[in-house]
Amino acid sequence: MSNTPKTDALMARGADFLGSEHAILCGAMSWVSERNLVSAISNAGGFGVIACGAMTPDLLDTEIAETKKRTDKPFGVNLITMHPDLFDLIAVCEKHAVTHVVLAGGIPPKGSVEAIKGGKNPAKVICFAPTLALARKLLRSGADALVIEGMEAGGHIGPVSTSVLAQEILPELSEEHLVFVAGGIGRGSAIAGYLEMGACGVQLGTRFACAKESIAHENFKKAFFRASARDAVASVQVDARLPVIPVRALKNKGTEEFTAKQREIAGSLDREEIAMAEAQLQVEHYWAGALRRAVIDGDVENGSLMAGQSVGMVKEEEPVADIIAKLMAQSEEALTQRR
Structure with a gap:
């Protein structure tokens, strides 16, 4: 018997799509979202996503193989649309029967969505949508699900806040389509709010960056x-x-x-x-x-410390399983108080 039935019910569509226990994606963070953190998140009931970033096809091949050694649960791979070897990277994902490919960094180039969905091992396609118009275009182009990410997020961001994007896009699309919300989410109470608005799940990055299983310095x-x-x-x-x-x-x-x-x-x-x-x-x-x-090197003065505005809620190193359990419990408490 689940301890979070209300949250589970609202996440059901997203969890079914991802093949995970909870519809909680880990945002792809270069150098952080690698085999250890990704497998830990998937093993804990979430959905880990490898950050391919600037990896070569050979490096991605190794990373996926090493992740599969650490988990038998589904996980995804995030590919940057402007990568010069994008189609070779897609082929690597197909070779390993990766279940979900996340396309980030702009409109997917011609043929890329078809390549992901049309191979011997077709994968689901998740795209980032910073506006309602682009969201509709991506869905027409074959995206199976969307992530709407507000400017509160860490890393590459758009100009609009999460709360505004959610109000603009969820009422229009969430009934017929799968929409995950991201950006500035640090507590389960926020997750509950977006689920009630129609999101099928959420994506968090900053909250997981300092997990015990994260290799970050x-x-x-x-x-x-x-x-x-x-x-x-x-x-x-x-x-x-x-x-x-x-x-x-x-x-x-x-x-x-x-x-x-x-x-x-x-x-x-x-x-x-x-x-x-x-x-x-x-x-x-x-x-x-x-x-x-x-x-990796721990140079926090000259390196880039990509972080979302939810960073103030990250106070200690915790195991991934504890973070997910805490988020789910907080969401359930919020939903119970309101219903």
Whole structure:
């Protein structure tokens, strides 16, 4: 008998779609959402998602294989749409019969959704939708589910808050489609609210970044424990020609270095040394390197400490299973009080 029947009932569609006990996705965080954390989340009843980021096909192949050694539960893979080897990465996912592929970073290129859904081992496609119009377009293009992520989230963000996106999109789409809500979620009471609005589940990243099973450096985790919501700030775009998607991270020297990096890349565009597509890739590679310095090397001054505004609710290192159990209990308590 479940201890969270009300929450389970509202999550039923999302959990069935994911093949997990709870409709709680872990947001893909580069260098953090790897084999250890992903398998731990799936084993605890959530749905782990590998952050492919700038990985090569060979690296992704290894990461998926190592994750499968650690869990027999479903998990997904997050692919960046602008990755030059996107179709090779899709082929790796198909080879391993990955059940769900999350496409992030923009509109999926032509043929990518079909490649994911049409192979020998077809997977479900989850896409990010920052507006209602784009949400409808993605669903028409074959997306099986959507994540609407507000600007409170960590990492790459859009310009609209989670609460506004939820009010705009859920009433329009949630009855007939699967919509997960993300951005700034740190407690189960917020999960309960979005489920009641029609979400089929939620996605959290920051809440899991400092889990016991996360390989993130001790310095990285301590920076999270010290931080408050206002410390997680969005990056600034310095050149209108360089369409840099804002990134939310804890303010440090690395934040300032990214501003300088944008100026450097803009200068290369001025001199026509690189094309726009290459400029955008340079930005992505910069973030991959900056994240590694913080997450793996523990350089919390110069690396990127990507974090959502829910970081102020991350106070200690906890096992993934405890985090999920706590979120579910908080959601159930909120629903019970209201019903």
